[in-house]
Amino acid sequence: MKPLLGRITHALAPHSHDTNDKTDSALESSSRGMRVLAISFTVLMATAAIQAVIVVASGSVALLGDTLHNLADALTAVPLAIAFSVGRRPATRRFTYGYGRAEDLAGIVIVLLIAVSAALAGYEAVVRLLDPQEMRAVGWVAGAALIGFAGNEWVARYRIKVGREIGSAALVADGLHARTDGFTSLAVLLGAGGAALGFPLADPIVGLLITVAICFVLRDAAREIYHRLMDAVDPALVDEAERILSAVDGVRRVGSVRLRWIGHALHAEVEILVNHDMSVVAAHKVAVEAEHRLIHELPRLRAATVHTDPHGPAGADHHTTLATHRTH
Template identity: 30%
Template structure:
């Protein structure tokens, strides 16, 4: 199972590399056309793609670091490297977003009087189409390898496509005697960059502080409760290592049960969690419930850990 996950990380690198290549090309095109056509919105869109280069590189670096096996000082592996890289990328994106906001707001207050050349609008249309196709590729890849990082990259791709569409609207609108509409669109682009950066920061910090989806916790509990031999789920916790879910569960079984039967029940719990949710590791701790006489045997405890 570990090898399959490592192979998926390797395959996920392709999506990050394609995004990097696309963003480099689109950034260069948008910045050149933006300056020559005097379009603040297209320049802001270009800076947005520049931050996406950094974000995609962070995803690529994270995917590669996460492939490193466990060692003496990383006994759980390097899965969280991807999350740390995303956190760094969010800081960079926020700085650029604030810079775009500052320059766009300055342009509005200075009273821009010239509308950008329509070539800027055509550039935005072509770039939006390119990002849409990159989005479709990364989305298919993310679903295939079940990668949250690649799916996040795909969502970023489609977000950039919509930003380019908004840029085109602002540029075209400025042709109708509303030159301020172009820098106003740049402001909206800057706000979107900041919003995206905040979303990445919030998700990364949530994972790094061992936050976990409450709905999944409830689903895990229901699934384990339905395993034959499990009388009660006394405690259940989960956390993320990169894209991998690690589950710790305390189950209650009959106190008069022999250790081999308890072992088999814990194995069934693990197998069910691997099959239903593809979790990475399940640690099952078994505690005694009541025996046939209605008494609790407090001397019986059994723990078992398994990796998917």
């Protein structure tokens, strides 16, 4: 992939400054994401396979729900891997911002997979509640529950840590999903304990509780993806961008600051005001410095577009022509 070179235009129009190290960082983020997905997929598929064998031997509906959840969690690695791969493609004349939004589409698929696993687990729990059956191999069920918890908690920590470091909402959502899988695995122990004490309904009841837990994860994951689709960012990032811009020599005032996530990289569009009697060359220098500072000091910011406006003289309106076209 060719490195993105800095592009400079005149001072009183937007211009963009992309640095090679930011491009390399973005590629490294995608590579880290792919490694996380490959490792977590292997761990979760192994966990689900072990649990599936014990489901057949025991007939535990709670363990079945947990196994389905683990399987769904493992399969979410597939759309995410595709998204990370697609997101590395360079921008084109049609997709001028690149393909980073593929991660958000993968997030939607993840939410749907979580919803399907909740529906299947809930259905099986209700069926078993209406037609109770004796659980077999209770000790093996308990062991499978502990295996499920250990595998999911490890994967959850790994995904959430890397997801936050590279700014991937989809990977964080996937990690939250895995974390809940771990706690629902522990819940299977309750079903096994109840069955051992002669209470067969404990197993389907725990299955229903697991379904409720999956629904809570579904809500959190859907909210995380919704925020990304709506271009929501942490207000603290906007505050930090304003602080960085205000500290640039020559910036009299900071105008609008807009940030958006494209995949796991931030893009910024900002306005700064400089002295109205400043030369074009000097104003251009201030804009480039503002751009440079933003890209290097704002976490995970890959590109910034800076627009300069003249500050003063008093009473002057430099946007009269655009007044009817601006939204507030």
